[in-house]
Structure formats: C-alpha cells, structure tokens
Amino acid sequence: HQGLDVEAVRADFPILSRTVGEDTPLVYLDNAATTQSPTSVIEAMNEYYRTYNANVHRGIHQLSMEASIEYEEAHDRIARFIGAAGREEIVFTKNTTESMNLVAQAWGREHLEPGTAVVLTEMDHHASLVPWTQMAERTGAEVRHIPIDDHGRLDLERAAELIDDDVEMVSVPHVSNTLGTVNPLSTLADMAHEHDALILGDGAQAVPNRPVDVAALDVDFYAFSGHKMAGPTGIGVLYGRESLLESMVPFQFGGGMIERVTLDGATWAELPWKFEAGTPPIAEGVGLAEAADYLDHLGMDRVQAHEEQITQYAHERLAERDDVTVYGPPPGEDRGGLVSFTLDGVHPHDLSSILNEAGVAVRAGDHCTQPLHDCLGIPASARASFYVYNSTEEVDVLLEGLDTAREIFA
Numbered sequence: 492h493q494g495l496d497v498e499a500v501r502a503d504f505p506i507l508s509r510t511v512g513e514d515t516p517l518v519y520l521d522n523a524a525t526t527q528s529p530t531s532v533i534e535a536m537n538e539y540y541r542t543y544n545a546n547v548h549r550g551i552h553q554l555s556m557e558a559s560i561e562y563e564e565a566h567d568r569i570a571r572f573i574g575a576a577g578r579e580e581i582v583f584t585k586n587t588t589e590s591m592n593l594v595a596q597a598w599g600r601e602h603l604e605p606g607t608a609v610v611l612t613e614m615d616h617h618a619s620l621v622p623w624t625q626m627a628e629r630t631g632a633e634v635r636h637i638p639i640d641d642h643g644r645l646d647l648e649r650a651a652e653l654i655d656d657d658v659e660m661v662s663v664p665h666v667s668n669t670l671g672t673v674n675p676l677s678t679l680a681d682m683a684h685e686h687d688a689l690i691l692g693d694g695a696q697a698v699p700n701r702p703v704d705v706a707a708l709d710v711d712f713y714a715f716s717g718h719k720m721a722g723p724t725g726i727g728v729l730y731g732r733e734s735l736l737e738s739m740v741p742f743q744f745g746g747g748m749i750e751r752v753t754l755d756g757a758t759w760a761e762l763p764w765k766f767e768a769g770t771p772p773i774a775e776g777v778g779l780a781e782a783a784d785y786l787d788h789l790g791m792d793r794v795q796a797h798e799e800q801i802t803q804y805a806h807e808r809l810a811e812r813d814d815v816t817v818y819g820p821p822p823g824e825d826r827g828g829l830v831s832f833t834l835d836g837v838h839p840h841d842l843s844s845i846l847n848e849a850g851v852a853v854r855a856g857d858h859c860t861q862p863l864h865d866c867l868g869i870p871a872s873a874r875a876s877f878y879v880y881n882s883t884e885e886v887d888v889l890l891e892g893l894d895t896a897r898e899i900f901a
C-alpha cells in the first residue's frame with residue numbers, strides 16, 4: 492500500500508506554483524480554513540459555464556436538462572462519498588454553517604421547548620455553538636456542554652451524565668478544527684440514541700481528511716463544506732436520515748422547493764429539493780462532485796495516512812521545542828490534519844505575519860472557537876493545517892520561520 496506521491500499531487504494544483512511577496516515559494520498551511528482545488532475541479536466548473544450553464548429544475552430545453560442531470564447526480568456522488576443511502580439524504584447548502592443552521596432552525600424550532608436540552612461541547616466551532624444557543628434562547632431549551640480534559644479530549648464520563656432523557660439533540664464536531672481531536676462520534680451517537688435524542692456531527696474538518704461513513708457512524712445529521720475538501724466555496728452539505736428530513740418542515744421557502752403553490756399555501760417538493768429553495772449552487776455542485784472523484788482517485792485511506800504522517804511530523808518537531816506549547820492530544824494519538832500552538836514571547840498574529848514573509852500561510856486567531864480558547868486560557872493560537880499536497884519539507888520551512896520570529900522578538 493503506497494503512500495501519496497506528493498510531487499505528482501502538487502502538479503494537480505495550479506495555485507501551488509505561484510509565489511508570494513518577492514518571488515518566495517508559497518507554503519500553504521491554512522488548509523483547515525480552506526483547501527486548494529485541483530485542475531479537474533476548476534475545469535469541471537469551467538466546462539459547466541462554457542457549455543451547459545442554465546438553471547436547473549428540469550427546464551424543457553437541452554441546456555437546462557443537462558445542468559439538471561449533472562446537478563442532481565452530484566447529490567448521488569456525494570451520497571456515495573459519505574455512505575448515505577442516496578440523494579434523498581443529501582442537501583446542498585452554502586457551507587457547514589448553513590447546514591448547522593438548517594438543523595438548528597428547521598428541526599430545533601419544532602422539537603425544543605422548556606424542559607428539553609441540547610448538548611454541545613467546549614470545543615464546538617461557532618457554527619455549532621451560536622445557532623444552537625440562539626435557538627435554545629428562543630425556545631426555552633437548556634444548553635449543556637461536554638467539557639474537555641487536559642489533552643483536549645472530550646470527557647466521556649461527563650458526556651454520559653449530561654446526555655439524559657431531557658436531551659433532544661447532541662451536536663459535536665467529528666474532528667476539532669482547533670485541537671485536532673478526533674471525537675468518538677459513534678460512541679456519542681449510542682449515548683444520544685439510548686435517550687431518544689438525535690446527534691448532529693460537524694464533519695467540516697473530518698470529511699476532507701479521512702474516510703467517513705455516516706451509516707457506520709450512526710449519526711442522524713452530518714454537515715461539511717466543499718471548500719475544505721478540494722472543492723469550491725459557496726457549497727456545503729447536510730446529510731440527514733431520510734425519515735427525519737421527510738418529517739421536517741423546510742428551512743427556507745420559495746421557488747424550487749415546492750410541489751404546488753396556491754395563493755394561500757403550498758406543498759413541498761420531494762427530498763432533497765424540499766430543502767433547497769431558490770437557484771442552488773449549480774456550478775459548485777458540479778465542482779464538489781469532481782472533488783469527491785479526485786479524493787477517491789487518491790484514495791481516502793491514503794489521504795488519511797498522508798495527513799497522519801505529516802501532522803505527526805509537525806507535531807513532534809513543534810513539541811520538542813521548549814519555546815512552543817502545542818494544544819490538543821499528545822503525539823501518537825489520532826489527530827485531524829492540524830496543529831495549533833503558541834510560541835513564547837510572540838503573539839500569534841505577529842508570528843503569522845513573520846511567517847508570511849517566508850511564504851508560509853498559517854492561521855492566527857481563535858479559529859472560530861472562542862469558548863475553547865477561553866478554556867485553554869489563551870486569547871489566540873497559531874494553526875498549521877495540512878492537506879494532500881503538503882510535504883515535510885514545508886513543515887521545516889514553518890519551523891525555520893519560528894526561529895526567525897524568536898530572533899526578531901528576542
């Protein structure tokens with residue numbers, strides 16, 4: 492079982508040949524914010540605009556029929572990619588955030604009330620925390636948070652206590668975009684189901700990096716974004732069990748999601764179109780399906796192995812420095828393609844700006860996890876995150892940049 496040929500992979504991504512500043516090679520380590528797209532994805536969207544751009548919903552002319560077929564089949568492609576039963580279970584949204592809002596609003600409004608509870612975690616992304624907190628406020632439901640331990644893992648004993656019969660929904664990140672922690676989603680799904688609660692997995696940082704099978708995970712809902720998995724911006728996915736989506740009221744209303752409209756009311760289109768109001772992200776759907784093809788062609792097992800290898804290398808090299816604090820699980824433990832850290836005496840924003848001079852793109856800030864940073868007792872961190880085209884040599888460039896930053900701030 493051979494690993495990824497990083498040089499060959501790099502050749503698939505045109506953006507990687509550009510330079511930054513005064514002709515400095517780009518070292519792109521901000522993949523947990525957005526990944527780059529291979530030529531095949533860019534070309535699939537180009538081809539759409541060049542040869543069959545038209546609105547979908549089965550217009551009776553050739554371009555519309557072609558666009559409709561490609562767009563609808565993109566749902567089938569994504570269903571296969573994550574082990575869903577079929578297109579009925581795959582709703583295209585704008586991003587993970589909109590997928591989370593869809594569940595919090597469409598499902599939450601009908602099921603939350605005083606006396607019920609939603610269970611989140613201390614490591615949730617704002618895309619989970621804020622929609623649920625807002626919906627709980629409006630419905631009178633309680634919000635509980637599963638705490639993390641000193642290694643950034645969920646405290647499962649506390650989780651078992653917090654998930655009781657009052658709980659209607661458990662919403663957890665599959666992989667933390669700040670700590671890299673891989674959470675035991677199917678264990679949490681069992682806990683939720685034991686109490687007749689549902690579970691929503693935030694897969695934004697999981698689907699790009701590891702094989703994901705929603706049926707095996709036994710989750711009820713699962714959300715992710717195209718732009719983090721070598722696909723385009725402007726498209727995200729919500730997986731939902733067919734029976735659940737069937738029973739839910741729509742999230743947004745308008746054209747495309749109806750079956751029949753009168754001046755007084757309407758009936759809804761079949762799944763998944765019932766949840767896709769208005770003109771959907773057609774080119775992006777085509778691009779996303781192509782991204783799934785690209786990743787499958789690399790092999791998700793190999794993608795995961797590559798991520799593990801490079802993340803572990805970065806983690807070990809960072810952890811061996813006495814001027815660096817790394818957050819999240821210790822080296823050797825499963826970790827999702829990223830390392831967040833702080834460098835003594837250098838604010839993450841300054842570090843990021845010095846690294847930028849060396850062509851290195853990392854993220855500095857709270858990574859949309861402010862409460863988690865509060866738990867860690869820091870205002871911000873730097874985050875290096877990796878993808879299929881990153882090499883250990885690039886990690887070395889990052890580490891040299893840390894030395895430069897230390898010298899400047901000495």
Ligand code: PMP
Nearest residue numbers: 586587588616618668695696716
């Ligand atoms: N959840 C997690 C775990 C994420 O990493 C991200 C993206 N950083 C999001 C949610 C939000 O994704 P988007 O901005 O595409 O909606």
